[in-house]
Amino acid sequence: MENFILIPIIFFGLVILASSFFMVKQQTAAIIERFGKFQSIRQSGLQMKIPIVDKVAGRLSLKIQQLDVIIETKTLDDVFVKLKVSVQYKVVTESVYDAFYKLDYPHDQITSYVFDVVRAEVPKMKLDDVFVKKDDIALAVKAELNDAMMDYGFDIIRTLVTDIDPDPQVKIAMNRINAADREKTAAQYEGDAQRILIVEKAKAEAESKRLQGQGIADQRREIARGLEESVDVLNRVGINSQEASALIVVTQHYDTLQAIGSETNSNLILLPNSPQAGSQMLNDMVASFTASNQIGEAMKNQKKKNDE
Known part of the structure; x- marks a missing residue:
């Protein structure tokens, strides 16, 4: 009979002893209350409490x-836009009491401050400025949160504007503008x-x-030089300048006829081109040169008489 009584006592004692110890994980703080009143904050490791009297009221992560x-919200140029703001925060190790007892829902409190700051800053900017100055928006959110959440034991590590999503119609219009x-x-x-x-x-x-033009000028210069040499040669054999010039022209005439004849597909006809045309052309040109010289001499004599 005594054994049956002893066994429950031993079992109850073991349960009481086991409940006196508890584990706290790394980067975690445990809050101990005694009869509903704050007793202490325990850090990571194996901890001990008074069974039944003390209890673990809660645990807070100290990680970021x-x-x-x-x-x-709406921008200054009346464009509705969605912003995604990422807030990185942690519980200050020295302020675990404030973080646990002063604020029940830290996520809701942080969200409210983010909404308040963003909806105060973005309506002052045009849509293009929102993309350019997103870091300024993030800094404004961080400054506001730090001032507000430090009293509750939370430290704001960093805030980032990770996404800016305008209305779909606005994005289509922006893409059209960029394409244009x-x-x-x-x-x-x-x-x-x-x-x-x-x-x-x-x-x-x-x-x-x-x-x-330079080539043509050079060509004509060489032709003139050649004609001059030809006239000199003809003069040396007793042919005067007029006759020499006429002879050279007639020679060029027949050279041209020969060149035209060598072209099988040529439609050019040089007139006159009869066999008698050569001698007639030569006589006409000699007569023309002679008459021209006579007229020139008469004009010179008349000018001299006028001058006298």
Whole structure:
């Protein structure tokens, strides 16, 4: 009979002893209450409490935690936009009591402050400025949260604006604007390229014409030099300048006829081209040169008489 009484006592004693010890994980704080009143804060490791009298009221993680808050607001240019703000925070080790007893729902409190700051800052900016100044928005949120949450034992490590999502219609319009700007830039580059090609082509044509004119001038200069030499040769054999010039012209006439005849597909006809035309042309040219010289001499004599 005594054994049956002893066994429950031993079992009850073991349960009481086991409940006197508890484990606290690394980067965690345990809050101990005694009869509902705060007693102590226990850190990581094996801890001991008075059974029945003391209890673990709660545990707080001392790790850095992240809360993502999505806010919809309107910009200065009346565009609705959704922002995703990520808040990284942790419980201050020295303020575990305040974090546990002063604030029941820290997530809700942080979310409220984020909403308040973002909806105060973004309506002051145009949509493009929201993308450019997202770091300024994040800093404003962090400054407000630090001032507010430090009293509750929370330290705000960092705030980040991780996403900016305008209304779908606005995104479509922005993409169209960007596409139009790119097409405009491409058209400007293409126009510049065409202009450069035209200018360079004009320069090339001008240079070609210059070289062509220079070639013709050189050709004519050589022809004149050759004619001069031919006239000198003919003069040495007793042919005067008029006859020599006429003979050279007739010779060139027949050279031209020969060149035309060598071209099988030529449709050019040089008139006159009869066999008698050569002698007639020669006589006409000699007579013309002689008459021209006579007229020139008469005009010179008349001028001398007038001067006297």
